[in-house]
Amino acid sequence: MDGTICNKRIVQIHPTLQCNLFCKHCYSNSGPALLENKLNVETLKDFITDASGAGYNVISFSGGEPLMYEGLEKLLIHSKSLGLRTSVTTNGTTLTVDKLEKLKGLVDLFAISLDGPPKLHNEIRNSANAFELLLKGLDAIKRSGIQFGFIHTLTRESWEHLLWIADFANRHGASLLQVHPLEMIGRADSLMQSSCVQDETNLRAYLLLVALALKYQKLMPIQYDVLNTDYVKQNPSSVYAEDFKSDNVKKSTLAELMNPLVVESDGYVVPVSFGFSKRYAICNITNQRFSTGQSNYLNDGKYDGFRKICKDVFRDIMNSKNLVLFNWYELITNKSHALSKLTADSYLT
Amino acid sequence: MEQRSLEEALLEQLKYSNVDREKLSDAVRTIVEISGKTKTKPIRIFPKGIPYPDGWGWWNWFTKKEELGNFINLVVDSNAVPSIYHHIFPIGIPDPEGWLVENTLGAVKGHST
Numbered sequence: 001m002d003g004t005i006c007n008k009r010i011v012q013i014h015p016t017l018q019c020n021l022f023c024k025h026c027y028s029n030s031g032p033a034l035l036e037n038k039l040n041v042e043t044l045k046d047f048i049t050d051a052s053g054a055g056y057n058v059i060s061f062s063g064g065e066p067l068m069y070e071g072l073e074k075l076l077i078h079s080k081s082l083g084l085r086t087s088v089t090t091n092g093t094t095l096t097v098d099k100l101e102k103l104k105g106l107v108d109l110f111a112i113s114l115d116g117p118p119k120l121h122n123e124i125r126n127s128a129n130a131f132e133l134l135l136k137g138l139d140a141i142k143r144s145g146i147q148f149g150f151i152h153t154l155t156r157e158s159w160e161h162l163l164w165i166a167d168f169a170n171r172h173g174a175s176l177l178q179v180h181p182l183e184m185i186g187r188a189d190s191l192m193q194s195s196c197v198q199d200e201t202n203l204r205a206y207l208l209l210v211a212l213a214l215k216y217q218k219l220m221p222i223q224y225d226v227l228n229t230d231y232v233k234q235n236p237s238s239v240y241a242e243d244f245k246s247d248n249v250k251k252s253t254l255a256e257l258m259n260p261l262v263v264e265s266d267g268y269v270v271p272v273s274f275g276f277s278k279r280y281a282i283c284n285i286t287n288q289r290f291s292t293g294q295s296n297y298l299n300d301g302k303y304d305g306f307r308k309i310c311k312d313v314f315r316d317i318m319n320s321k322n323l324v325l326f327n328w329y330e331l332i333t334n335k336s337h338a339l340s341k342l343t344a345d346s347y348l349t
Numbered sequence: 350m351e352q353r354s355l356e357e358a359l360l361e362q363l364k365y366s367n368v369d370r371e372k373l374s375d376a377v378r379t380i381v382e383i384s385g386k387t388k389t390k391p392i393r394i395f396p397k398g399i400p401y402p403d404g405w406g407w408w409n410w411f412t413k414k415e416e417l418g419n420f421i422n423l424v425v426d427s428n429a430v431p432s433i434y435h436h437i438f439p440i441g442i443p444d445p446e447g448w449l450v451e452n453t454l455g456a457v458k459g460h461s462t
Contacts, residue, residue, distance in 0.1 A: 153397075203373035204373065206380075208359060214355070215354070215355070231381060273397065
């Protein structure tokens with residue numbers, strides 16, 4: 001089984017929900033007022049040590065705005081001491097030359113959020129000068145020499161701007177343009193319903209991104225986080241839907257069985273995507289070492305619950321008529337909540 | 350005739366024509382089928398907020414010019430996106446090793462058919 005990501009075994013950490021912005025589409029409901037929602041640095045260092053031992057080799061920091069987390073540098077130093085690769089997802093507005101100087105050699109990739117041309121970007125960021133600040137941050141990061149890419153949240157309005165977005169990214173020397181469809185989670189669920197990505201938007205975006213990928217091949221890879229139904233049908237292991245034996249679980253590391261892993265800002269470690277139902281959490285690192293939690297998770301049969309969700313989603317996809325492209329992470333997260341409403345015992349038996 | 354790039358012509362087509370969902374789906378399926386025959390790496394996707402650690406997208410299907418040509422011809426012949434064929438053309442990047450090159454890739458040039 002390989003899931004959707006191969007030899008890179010990723011852990012995404014949300015050390016804080018504090019952010020200097022209040023974006024309309026924020027999946028984690030982060031903002032300036034959330035000063036208390038943060039994890040202890042030592043707790044996270046222990047977690048990173050344990051995650052490395054469990055086979056994960058990439059630590060990806062998100063948030064909130066991770067650059068506002070005072071322990072970020074320590075965590076990056078610790079990650080590097082273990083030989084792990086690191087990335088930081090940022091809104092780019094707080095990047096300065098001085099800050100980046102300290103992070104040289106500690107961050108392998110900065111992923112900067114870009115929502116579209118200036119007007120659209122500012123509108124979604126809920127800030128009249130977000131784009132201007134982004135440009136300043138961009139200038140700083142280019143001077144630092146640290147590799148960076150852009151992450152774009154695709155909306156019903158932004159697909160028409162993909163050419164501009166790709167051109168902007170390439171002109172500024174981005175190493176990557178990653179496009180992820182807007183998910184109705186967090187603040188987006190209340191503030192961006194009208195921007196929800198419908199099926200036709202996905203199809204249009206896909207075709208444009210193919211053309212753009214051809215244009216920028218080798219200059220700037222373009223990544224689109226959707227799967228095709230036919231591909232998944234032929235490769236069920238890509239979504240953890242192949243038949244597997246529970247006995248094999250105990251012989252495997254968690255990284256071989258679940259990738260990525262997500263640490264939410266309250267300490268819960270959940271499968272594959274932020275917002276996954278905590279009923280299926282591996283553990284909470286604020287009251288248990290991850291090394292113990294993941295061992296219990298694998299030995300007590302809890303992993304089966306995750307695999308059954310995956311199978312359920314796979315069946316839904318195969319039974320859906322006319323579905324060509326989909327966001328697997330959104331489907332599986334929604335399914336985890338839908339099934340959480342059922343009696344846990346009746347589902348896991 | 351105005352020379353536009355493939356992506357500019359495609360955007361215009363997608364924005365202003367009445368290409369229905371069925372044709373869009375067919376175009377996507379066509380591309381997926383081609384990628385299934387030519388891709389060297391499996392498809393990878395990522396959840397929200399996690400960038401591709403290698404900086405490599407899964408769009409690196411077309412390793413040879415011929416494959417790109419096949420793709421273009423398929424889109425043209427299938428009429429999946431009608432009238433785009435007016436702006437589709439061979440992309441003349443003279444790299445004998447194929448598309449995966451370090452430099453020289455720039456704006457797509459084109460000619461009308």
